[in-house]
Amino acid sequence: MNPAGSLVESLLPLPVLLPLLGAGAALVLAGRPRVQRWVSVGVLVAVVAISAVLVAGAADRPHVLTVGSWPAPIGITLVADQLSTIMLLTSMTVTLLVLLYAIGQGTSDDETRTPVSIFHPTYLVLAAGVANAFLSGDLFNLYVGFEVLLMASYVLLTLGGTRSRVRAGLTYVVVNVVSSLIFLIGIALVYAAVGTLNLAQISERMAAVDPGTQLAIHLVLLTAFGIKAAVFPLSAWLPDSYPTAAAPVTAVFAGLLTKVGVYSIIRTQTLLFPDDPVAEDILMIAALATMVIGALGAIAQDDVKRVLSFTLVSHIGYMIFGVALATPAGVGAAIFYVVHHITVQATLFCVAGLVERVGGSTSTTxxxxxxxxxxxxxxxxxxxxxxxxxxxxLSGFIGKLGLVEAGVQDGSVLAWFLVGGAVLTSLLTLYAMAKVWVLAFWRPRDQLPVEHPEDAEFNDLDHEDDPDRRFPVMIGAGRAGSGEESYSGAFLGAARTASDDERVPVALPRGMTVATGTLVAVGLALTLVAGPLYSLTDRAAADLTARTPYVTAVFGQTVDERVTR
Structure with missing residues (x-):
């Protein structure tokens, strides 16, 4: 037995178990917020370290653990291959840094608005659901992972209980319940067609299914995952849901939730339905529409959070572009772009929280x-x-260049349209980012319109039902209105009024700034290690498109060897 392989396999359940155990401990420690915070941070630090070990262990081959020693396909199977471990390490690193950002906000002790006993356990349950989805080798267990993270996300989205958050949470719940129902229907169709839900065994048996039935099952699963990933035209829910949440919640949602949907598309597209030209064409068209329409939506917004929400939708299209090409080059570039986007998009939403903290608003007007x-x-x-x-x-350029090169290598008409759409979307994204920079950062304050105080509206998204409160409900570690992080109503960036031409700047909270700066540094580090990282994602894509390494790892031998035996 290989000791290194045994170690990796023994660590496989911990990214799921540790957050669940930590959530229970955090709930018990609700009356001791300082200890509760240490537990939450400690659990996620351990998960990040374990994820790094799993990435190193999966470099040579996928590792498999059958829970309870039940052999596949009977028992629950956890699989750590290069794709799942890369996604796990990236997502858990961002989850940890966003938690530190949340702690740095300094108001979670305001139990009348955002009880710590709710936030920390729910946040850890969310992390467990994400880890379970990435490591699952079973279609139904993937569904369970989705439901765990979605139940946690329902709670996090509505923290604070403002009318806008509850309304956005209701939309989010309805849309995701529908997508989960479609996913469950897809699971039932898969089991009826092949008699198993083990992903490796499905990949072997699906080839014997009637092509029309295959296509129907494939489209049902793509619809479910497309809603979760916010692929156009199934993306309308996202820009109305994310901007209303507290900054750390929005950041972790932007970084993780849609990427779990993208991961599911990559996994099923490469493993279960590798040769489906109809679905590939549909994905190409959807990718083009997602990129361009999302970017056009971004440039039409005048609120920073909504701009970022539309760019989030738009850049999902880049990932689907690579998957739809169904080539090792395309899939490898898509995985690289997922890693880049998880980090950068979460960073920008954290920055939006700082802008709101300092400026009293996220509206560029x-x-x-x-x-x-x-x-x-x-x-x-x-x-x-x-x-x-x-x-x-930067890493964004490297990922887009890889996708464009893969599209050019494909050479089909749709691929060339996608290449053009990718370049156009990049320019539109740059325009949207520059627009925010010019209006919010570069424009002098004396160019803002003068408003009368009685006409001013502060932060419409979060506080329409509490107009006297001029700052959002935060989820952190300190006491609301205490010390240097308290608000005096003097916002640096808010519109000038006839009676208040000079306002006192508000210092950036140290904890939030350090966490955001670390995220920025991680994004820059992706550029510095882009060569090794791209090699890793290329190897992951080669294994995914070959399919044999995954199936062999789960069953110990290929289907031909099992038949011969």
């Missing part, structure tokens, strides 16, 4: 002069913004 007043905040926005826009030599 009410913000100005942020670069002069807070150069550090300007840097924290500028670096990930140009990375998202694809400025060379």
């Amino acid at each position: 009410r913000l100005a002069g942020l670069a002069a007043a807070s150069p550090l905040l300007a840097v924290l926005y500028f670096v990930p913004a140009i990375n998202l826009g694809g400025i060379p030599p």
